[in-house]
Amino acid sequence: MTLRFLIGATVLTLLPTLTLADPITLTDIAGREVTLDGPADRVILGEGRQIFFAAVLDGDDPFQRVVGWRDDLLQAAPESYALYAEKFPQIADIPTFGGFKDGTFDIEQAVALDPDVLILNLEAKAATEEAGYEEKLAKVGIPIVYVDFREKPFVHTSRSMQIIGQLFGKDDRAAEFNAFYDAQMARVTDVIAAQPDLERPLVFVERAGGYSEDCCMSFGHGNFGTFVDVAGGENMAAPFIPGTFGTVNAEQVIASNPDQIVVTGGNWEAYVPGGAWVGLGPDADEAEARVKLAALMQRPGFTGVKAVEEGQVHAIWHQFYNNPYSFIAVQRLATWLHPDLFPDLDAEATLAELHARFLPVDYRPGYWVSLDAAAH
Template sequence: MLTFKNVAFAAAVSLALIAETAVAGEVVKIKDITGREVEVAVPVERVILGEGRQIYFTAALDTEKPFGRVVGWRDDFRKADLDGYTAYLEKFPEMATIPTFGGMKDGTFDIEQAVALKPDVIIMNTEAKSATEEAGYIEKLAKVGIPLVYIDFREKPMQNTDASMRIIGKLFGKEARAEEFVSFRQEQMATVTDRLAKAGDLKKPVVFMERAGGYSDDCCMSFGNENFGKMVDLAGGINMAAEFIPGTFGTVNPEQIIASNPDQVIITGSNWELYVPGGKWVGVGPGADAAKARAKLAGLTERPAFTGIKAVKDQNVHAIWHQFYNSPYQFIAVQQIAKWLHPDLFQDVDVDATFKELHTRFLPVEYRPGYFVSLK
């Protein structure tokens, strides 16, 4: 059984491709995001996705047939992003027949099942690296000719997203398409970073980013200097939790939030009805009910951790789609956070228009608003 766990990876290395070009079926060496050199016959035709939400990048490259190469995937997409899953299922009903593996509680899949699916490659997130190597499954898969390649959109996404998209573009034989996506992403990121640089000495609000608020009764999961924490920094804010969380993910106690008295609070959410039925989580995402999401967001501000803080008094409390933390679409989140933190500076930036353009140019499903909500 191959174990999926959230583990910190040791290093992130930019893409290095051995051989300038490759003809169909040619075996090339690809350096994955962890620095491993992996031999793969490209373009691959049969792929196992180590996480169902990897369809976010597959769809951006194989837009016409996003499931055409997928012969197996983990079963998390439906559970973690029910609204997104439903949108894809409506257009691609065949995805319901793709073999799934593993379980969200034990985080495992059957290696014999994986071999039986005859994949040309297995694409895994970096957090699975330690567990898979300790179990010796990379070597076992290699003995039957199945390479495993690591990518990263979660641990250090602002550093590794472009390289990860280029790796997948090489695997799929969609290198030009990957470069087109990377260019679009960089342009949209520059909309924020260039403007902030020109603004000079801008007052940066203190922001508390809560990870999956309301998912459980515990409070409060957050982000260190990476992922949403880094997005806050890029959007012109100060990530309150960076001082207390040394890695990408961690927890801040309620008393510290009150003591830090953040100017803004941003809570990540998604439709987690299959995980926590009727939970207090904020169900933002494609096609979400804004009024319902806002009411649940208001409910979360009544927890002890937010007693009397400036963000609640000023109603600068927001919810944002959780899945930005694990997809190549983080630039959308950066734009939206920048508008919340510096509304005058980014008044003309239309985040919905940016997200709609992403869908029109790269994704096979139509854009459905609902990814953000605010109390104010």
């Protein structure tokens, strides 16, 4: 018997003991059926801020599967980038991509990274189809999976986490997070549902206030507009914005005279250096954020408005609008809108618990401020 025959026979003997991963077939948020050979070990994130869900599922190292990502986290949420870079310095070496919506995604670069899957947010789908990315990537064996935390967060968040759990082979972890998410949402929704005669304060949410000199970007029937509804408020901009995002003019804010104003904020120094935006996020300077929030209320569209006159003005981290942590924003809004109904609800404690149970980085405050420092 030759040596080659002996080696071949040994390999054949061992083959039955080798376990191959079972194929994974799932239906993504866009309703597309996608099949992978097994759990994805090499992933391209279509947006850097998708690390917020990867951190939940791959808590020991949320970057272990990431072979490429869009270059937005450092620019759009630099405090979060710094927080993760402090513990996982290797993120500086991850190849970055341009965006799908602006047509700067590099397919050849993606192919060279040999990913098992590309995860995209649902809002990128139209641009992806228009540019023919889906077809081009399919030809080179790179499937796309769509998830959504932005357009319909309370419809799609749990399902999106379940989908990513399947992709990562972390079904149990996704289920654990979804149970936490549902329980924390119920702390608001159960109370609101039990109020048959609930008086809903009129709330104006200014999207990224101070990002530009124009007034005023806001939310219609979705995203933070829905956050307000779920938290027991009435979204002022809903009658004027038919979709998820849009603009209302300053005169309309004055005419509507909202009871409360909420500005979404973040550190957008990379986009608008020295801008009037309210810098929020982990380790944010809350005193500076409060000063900048007060300055925004000096604009013509806000002077004399009830919310400003009564100090019912708040700012909250913009990135809650596009990640699985939206329930934190709902809790914070609920305590602003109905402090009498939620005397024991502490959104900061919930956010700290989220970090302790699910995230690999420590909780650091800085996610919201109010002009009335005593606001519950």
